[in-house]
Amino acid sequence: MYCQPELLPSPTEIAARVWLEGISGSLLANLQATMQRVGLSFLFAMLLGVPLGLWMAYSRRADLLLDGINTIFMNIPALVVIILCFLWLGLNEMAAVAAVVINKIPVIVVTMREGGKAIDFKLMAVAKAFNISRRRTLIDVYFPQLYPYLLAATRAGLALVWKIVLVAELIGCSDGVGFQLGIYFQYFDIPGILAYTFAFVGIVLILEAGFIRRWENSVMRWRP
């Protein structure tokens, strides 16, 4: 009874549906809208979260001041932030992206704060003793120590951003994968839902293998 085709359609049926949605153009249009939101919110969240986390790692006052706020924001349900953003900023792109960014920043901050604290000052002393220029110190001594944390923030970050963007789209956007899934939900269209899911997962895997994994291999080459 768990394998009724209405509840769990066959792979060929899903593949056919992906193809149909693909040639009609709606799959690509929705994926593109979603990817754009994911990209923007990921970018803004990293741009704000990384410096904030590092600042908290080095300044006791910043840490004391922001730690509590950060914990609160990390624990406010994503749905609350999304709803409030749409109510306050209106049903537009900015509200959707802002909601995702606000959800995402605390996680990046926590990771990067740990990264900042893990910096080995003995190695920084080498740079200082040898009068290595600021730029070279950053590129060759400082950032390589942060890469594992940046990678972790990127991985965990992308995963979180996907999920939240879809919820935001379901609630307040008129295109995107989340919006389309909402419609299929109302029509009880399981093949449609799975077709979009797999298309989406495919893109995530390509990004992971083609970009993140490659980046990791190049910066972690020295690890035996």
Next chain:
Amino acid sequence: MMQVHIANKSYCKGGTSVIQDLDFDVKAGEFLAIVGPSGAGKSTLLNLIAGVDTKFDGHITTSIGGTGPQNLGIMFQEPRLMPWLTLLENVCLVSDSPKSTLAIAKATALLETVGITASSAQYPGQLSGGMQRRVALARALMSEPDILLLDEPLVSLDQPAAMELRQLLLKVWREHKFTIVYVTHQLDEAITMADRILFLSTSPTKIIREEYINLPRPRQSQDVDALRLNLCERVGLLSGRLA
């Protein structure tokens, strides 16, 4: 040629001083050893000379008559190589233009000098502690230092490796004629290598004795032992307290 004058060094404002009224000069080309017990602030002193730590009262000048500050090279207690850079990149790192063919050629030659036979494209993690220290020495020599600071560079090495590195240090010192400030807690090491030894007290660090070593080079181990015993008879020199 180098004058060190440290009136006071403490780690927190108004806290207990780690180093107090420490004055000494180092002549050009001299091999100076600084001997003191653990916790005598030897590494702190070296960090001050290297400019890693600038928070202290006093001054350290490393120039002769307006020729400007001199080049410093340093070897820390640990090799402190960047694990994500290859051996060659580690040595090149301290050069002004690390990617230039000139720097690469120079670094390659230096790695050869210190006896790194392994591929210079390896990462430090693949090397033994002794080999990593050789790379650290090559890095210290890369900036063509006028003054080479060495912070217990032989500590935690096995006897043969320490002996080899000691010979290597003396060899490059004879060839390059720079000044060496060598910090150690092992008296025999200091006697084997140095022209002059300063004995430090425990904190606050002060100089409690100065000793010129006039043994001819290369120094024989029986001469070194005899002198060491002679010095050890002056009770307290090694414990950092005056008898």
